[in-house]
Amino acid sequence: MTAPSLTPAAAAVASPAVPVLTADDVSLQYTTRERMVTATWRVSFKVYPGDRFVLLGPSGCGKSSLLKSVAGFLPPVEGRIRLNGRDIKGPGPDRMMVFQEFDQLLPWKSVFENVAYPMRVNSRFPRAEIEERVRGYLDKIGLTRFADAHPHTLSGGMKQRVAIARAMAMEPEVLLMDEPFAALDALTRRTMQAELLRLWEDTRFTILFVTHSIEEALIVGTRILVLSPHPGQVRAELDATGLGFDSVATPRFAELQARIEDMLFAGRPGHTAEAH
Numbered sequence: 001m002t003a004p005s006l007t008p009a010a011a012a013v014a015s016p017a018v019p020v021l022t023a024d025d026v027s028l029q030y031t032t033r034e035r036m037v038t039a040t041w042r043v044s045f046k047v048y049p050g051d052r053f054v055l056l057g058p059s060g061c062g063k064s065s066l067l068k069s070v071a072g073f074l075p076p077v078e079g080r081i082r083l084n085g086r087d088i089k090g091p092g093p094d095r096m097m098v099f100q101e102f103d104q105l106l107p108w109k110s111v112f113e114n115v116a117y118p119m120r121v122n123s124r125f126p127r128a129e130i131e132e133r134v135r136g137y138l139d140k141i142g143l144t145r146f147a148d149a150h151p152h153t154l155s156g157g158m159k160q161r162v163a164i165a166r167a168m169a170m171e172p173e174v175l176l177m178d179e180p181f182a183a184l185d186a187l188t189r190r191t192m193q194a195e196l197l198r199l200w201e202d203t204r205f206t207i208l209f210v211t212h213s214i215e216e217a218l219i220v221g222t223r224i225l226v227l228s229p230h231p232g233q234v235r236a237e238l239d240a241t242g243l244g245f246d247s248v249a250t251p252r253f254a255e256l257q258a259r260i261e262d263m264l265f266a267g268r269p270g271h272t273a274e275a276h
């Protein structure tokens with residue numbers, strides 16, 4: 001009897017050992033008229049289905065550039081990025097991005113239409129399913145009552161929720177999140193982190209999440225890639241499985257936090273390893 005063949009995506013889900021996303025020795029550069037900037041230098045990592053994979057590092061280490069490259073907007077000058085075994089050649093609906101900025105929604109469209117928009121301009125789902133899918137995702141993020149509202153009437157947190165619903169509704173292979181909560185106040189940021197974890201518990205989607213907050217990385221991430229300052233190189237990959245809000249005061253959380261701080265700040269003024 002021959003084994004049933006699986007699509008690359010289905011095969012990746014069937015075997016947790018098959019990465020959904022692979023970056024091999026990825027170097028990224030920008031060439032402007034005045035100079036050439038190396039954003040990352042030979043960065044490698046693997047993201048497995050259901051990972052909440054965090055890229056963590058100081059400002060300018062190339063986190064956003066890596067995300068842009070995975071999204072298909074910035075080809076590597078060296079190395080390869082593959083999604084389900086295929087080289088990334090450009091943007092696609094299998095990788096949806098959530099940004100930090102509150103102005104990522106279309107201001108002239110309602111919340112409902114914002115969430116529906118990528119589905120309407122893509123053939124990923126049958127037309128007849130779109131409305132139901134939008135309603136389902138608005139319900140998931142608690143914004144059903146605001147379906148007809150326009151973005152300018154929403155708070156920052158609500159706008160980010162809409163952006164997350166819009167990206168999730170496409171059911172991408174990887175959800176790309178570029179400091180999605182960085183512009184929110186501390187309280188709303190916590191709420192949104194908790195909400196993301198709740199949504200993840202529901203469907204275990206794959207997330208590639210960029211942050212420069214060590215605490216956020218430990219709360220949100222299952223695996224953390226620590227990058228050195230500019231140009232970004234891999235310092236370490238850490239397992240943060242099982243950590244969350246409940247573990248903020250635990251020895252394991254403190255130990256990982258201290259290790260990351262040492263990696264990022266050792267030798268800098270004001271940093272002493274004994275402080276931990």
Ligand SMILES: Nc1ncnc2c1ncn2[C@@H]1O[C@H](COP(=O)(O)OP(=O)(O)OP(=O)(O)O)[C@@H](O)[C@H]1O
Binds near residue numbers: 037038064
């Ligand atoms: N469009 C661009 N043109 C030229 N240089 C750029 C461009 N975008 C980013 N860079 C440079 O590439 C390097 C990496 O930038 P990137 O935004 O990826 O870092 P980051 O780690 O995401 O930083 P931050 O946390 O501040 O957003 C920086 O030196 C930055 O100045």
